[in-house]
Amino acid sequence: MSKKDVLEILGVKVALGESATVTFEVAKLHTRNTLDVPIIIERSKKPGPTVLITAGIHGDEVNGVEIVRQIIAKGINKSKRGTIICVPTINVFGFLNMDRLFPDGRDLNRVFPGSIDGSLASRVAHFVMSEIVPHADFVMDFHTGGADRFNAAQIRIVNNDTRLTELAHIFGAPFIFYSENLNKSFRNACHKVGVPMLLFEGGKSFNIHNTITNTGVNGVKRVLHHLGMLNTKFKVSKPKKEAVVISKSKWLRAKFSGMFKVTVAINAFVEKGDVLGNITDPYGSFNHFVKAPNAGYIFNVNESPIIYQGDAIFHITTKLENE
Secondary structure, eight states: OOGGGEEEETTEEEETTOEEEEEEEEEEOTTSOEEEEEEEEEEOSSOOOEEEEEEOSSTTOHHHHHHHHHHHHTTTTSOSSSEEEEESOSOHHHHHHTOSSOTTSOOGGGSTTOOTTSOHHHHHHHHIIIIIGGGOSEEEEEEEESTTEEEEEEEEEOTTOHHHHHHHHHHTOSEEEEOOOOTTOHHHHHHHTTOOEEEEEEEETTOOOHHHHHHHHHHHHHHHHHTTOSOTTSOOOOOSSOOEEEEEEEEEEOSSOEEEEEOSOTTOEEOTTOEEEEEEOTTSSOEEEEEOSSSEEEEEEEOOSEEOTTOEEEEEEEEETTO
């Protein structure tokens, strides 16, 4: 049996046609109980690509965790060829505490590729990059908007990458957003070692949204089908619309503090001067209408009822591909 026939993580060897759940001990709690990250491995008897599906890098982004949970619960990860590795909650500390960060106060998505003797977050990043990513040919990582910001379902990729652009269109989210790889992010670390990634953003923290979940699950099925990995018992639907490809965008920031009410729907196309929402005071003496500075799509909305001057409240496209 060649090395390609056997996948080994933390000393556990998984041959073609086998399944395994491997647990990575992140750390011991103050009570000396262990805290483990489960890694679910499903291997077909037929060789093929290895796809890594991850979520929960930020512990409060539960919708991403729900997408990967459904992929496992429905058996979508049991491919007809190749291998699918699922890690639903990389930041299990944050998930348990409903906190974006690690207990050491660090953002896991800003410490990659990590260090074996660094901070707790850095050690987890190092484990992911040294033990899991080397097996992967392709990664799909699931995120949501931070705080009260609701992201339209979107795939984030760098521009001018033909393969990622093709896969992003196959995934079928409403938007494809060209964005640079952030320094020390998981996406950038994978890019540096030559492992392509589709990064999905959708919904907001502390929230499970059915439409966002369905978009994520259906997107995974489309990509696996394209790779020849999806089990034939699953149906693949076509996206309702061709993806809108965003080349440039900008955040609209609140000019005043106050109570905030959104009147525009996420994903909507607006014209210059359209009212997007309004900012008021609690006493009925002030009412400021937030208007679109240009025509474009609204693909992120701050849903907080209370905002402060300078807060990011709407993300609007300023240039689409081929414009």
